[in-house]
Amino acid sequence: MIIFGVALLSICMLIGVIVGDALGGLMGVEANVGGVGVSMFLLVLAVDYLKKKNKLQVKSEEGIAFWGGIYIPIVVAMSAQQNVVAALDGGGMAILAGVVVVVVGFLSIPFISRIGEKAKVNEQEIELSILPKEQIK
Amino acid sequence: MINMIKEGLENNGLITAFAVIGIVMYIAYFLSDKLTKGRVHGSAIAIMFGLILAYIGGVNTGGEKGISDIQLFSGIGLMGGGMLRDFAIIATAFGANFSEVKKTGIGGITALFFGIFYSFVIGIIIALCFGYRDSVALTTIGGGAVTYIVGPVSGTAIGASSDIIALSIAVGLIKSISVMILTPIFAKKIKLNNPRTAMIYGGVMGTTSGVAAGLAATDVKLVPYGAMTATFYTGLGCLLVPSILFLLTEIIF
Numbered sequence: 492m493i494i495f496g497v498a499l500l501s502i503c504m505l506i507g508v509i510v511g512d513a514l515g516g517l518m519g520v521e522a523n524v525g526g527v528g529v530s531m532f533l534l535v536l537a538v539d540y541l542k543k544k545n546k547l548q549v550k551s552e553e554g555i556a557f558w559g560g561i562y563i564p565i566v567v568a569m570s571a572q573q574n575v576v577a578a579l580d581g582g583g584m585a586i587l588a589g590v591v592v593v594v595v596g597f598l599s600i601p602f603i604s605r606i607g608e609k610a611k612v613n614e615q616e617i618e619l620s621i622l623p624k625e626q627i628k
Numbered sequence: 629m630i631n632m633i634k635e636g637l638e639n640n641g642l643i644t645a646f647a648v649i650g651i652v653m654y655i656a657y658f659l660s661d662k663l664t665k666g667r668v669h670g671s672a673i674a675i676m677f678g679l680i681l682a683y684i685g686g687v688n689t690g691g692e693k694g695i696s697d698i699q700l701f702s703g704i705g706l707m708g709g710g711m712l713r714d715f716a717i718i719a720t721a722f723g724a725n726f727s728e729v730k731k732t733g734i735g736g737i738t739a740l741f742f743g744i745f746y747s748f749v750i751g752i753i754i755a756l757c758f759g760y761r762d763s764v765a766l767t768t769i770g771g772g773a774v775t776y777i778v779g780p781v782s783g784t785a786i787g788a789s790s791d792i793i794a795l796s797i798a799v800g801l802i803k804s805i806s807v808m809i810l811t812p813i814f815a816k817k818i819k820l821n822n823p824r825t826a827m828i829y830g831g832v833m834g835t836t837s838g839v840a841a842g843l844a845a846t847d848v849k850l851v852p853y854g855a856m857t858a859t860f861y862t863g864l865g866c867l868l869v870p871s872i873l874f875l876l877t878e879i880i881f
Contacts, residue, residue: 500715500718500719501715503718504714504715504718507718508714511785514871515785518871518875522785522786522787522870522874523784523785523870524785524870524871524874525785525866525867525868525870525871526714526785526866527714527717527718527781527863527866527867528863528864528865528866528867528868529867530714530718530721531717531718531720531721531724531862531863531866531867532721532863532867534718534719534721534722535721535722535724535725535726535863536726538722539725539726539727552722555719555722556719556722557719558715558716558718558719559716559719559720559722559723561716562716562717562719562720563653563671563674563675563837564646564649564650564653564674564707565707565708565712565713565716566671566675566678566708566713566716566776566777567649567652567653567674567675567677567678567708568645568649568678568704568707568708569678569708569709569713569780569797570675570678570679570681570682570708570794570797571649571678571679571681571682571685571694571695571696571701571704571708572682572685572693572694572695572696572704572705572708572709573679573682573693573694573790573791573793573794573797574682574686574692574693574694574789574790574791574793574794575679575680575682575683575686575694575791575794576682576683576686576687576791577686577692577790577791577794578791578792578794578795578798579683581758581795581798582798583758584754584755584757584758584769584795584799585772585795585798585799585801585802586802587754588750588751588754588755588769588772588773588799588802588803589773589798589799589800589801589802589803589804589805589806590802590803590806591750591754592746592747592750592751592773592803592806593803593806593807593810593833594806594810595746595750596743596746596747596807596832596833597810597814597817597818599742599746599832600739600818600820600825600828600829600832601817601818601819603735603738603739603742603828603831603832604735604818604819604824604825604828605735606734606735606738607732607733607734607735607738608735
């Protein structure tokens with residue numbers, strides 16, 4: 492049933508929120524520390540476990556998938572209720588920060604790509620065999 | 629007559645919000661398709677429309693809650709409020725699969741942690757250059773440089789003001805759009821032509837919509853690999869930014 496999926500999602504979120512609040516208390520900050528992150532990992536683990544046991548029906552999955560699918564519209568609604576007028580002063584900063592982060596990211600990918608490349612020689616061979624074709628295109 | 633319609637819409641605020649946001653999404657995806665040939669993903673245009681709506685609301689009411697300060701659109705406040713937002717964000721983790729990420733091995737994990745850390749640091753450095761000094765604002769803006777989700781989620785958790793949260797969304801949005809546009813341009817230089825590099829790319833960039841659109845414009849077959857690590861990125865970001873990274877920021881500033 493669809494509600495099973497929704498309930499599973501709800502339980503993961505509630506546990507995450509409670510853990511987040513507790514973590515905040517431990518750290519002495521009045522904040523929910525990482526609650527959403529904890530919930531997401533719980534959900535991944537729970538879904539993984541249930542799927543392996545074949546206990547997650549397609550209908551139940553739909554209950555989770557719906558909320559995942561409605562995520563961008565909710566983000567749009569979230570954006571529509573922010574104090575944008577006051578934030579506009581920082582518009583230049585937003586553009587600079589957004590672009591710089593992405594460019595640095597692209598520059599660093601080749602280096603990270605090399606980390607943990609077990610079969611380095613093999614991969615290079617594969618890449619060499621791919622590259623010339625690409626260049627011919 | 630007009631009053632009757634207005635009352636009907638106002639009394640069903642959340643439903644009105646679904647309809648309004650649905651129409652906004654439709655227009656955004658239509659423009660993405662027709663004007664940019666899908667290069668700038670519809671979701672990015674829709675979020676930009678959201679920010680524009682917030683601006684219109686703010687100018688018209690003088691309030692701090694964007695379009696939801698207008699009675700007719702108050703339901704948008706509920707739809708985009710913290711509870712439903714967190715619920716939907718958590719649900720996106722449903723598509724993620726641990727064993728797939730394990731396959732990229734230490735490279736993939738490094739990409740995830742590195743991607744979050746360096747984005748956060750660059751966000752903070754630029755915020756410092758623009759005169760922000762308190763740790764809550766810095767963390768929220770740094771979180772925005774991680775993704776437009778991590779920014780507001782962290783900001784809400786640590787008590788940032790709405791204008792700082794709006795700013796963090798804007799930073800994340802620009803990041804997402806830049807990823808969409810720059811990926812096809814950088815693709816050859818970074819050898820983005822295989823699943824492994826796609827997953828590392830997803831882990832470094834992290835913004836799911838940007839990664840998905842960028843890969844779609846490069847090679848559609850790579851989309852699921854990049855999107856996979858990007859999904860973990862948001863989760864890990866929501867975990868690290870309001871906790872460890874916030875504490876570090878508080879200690880330093």
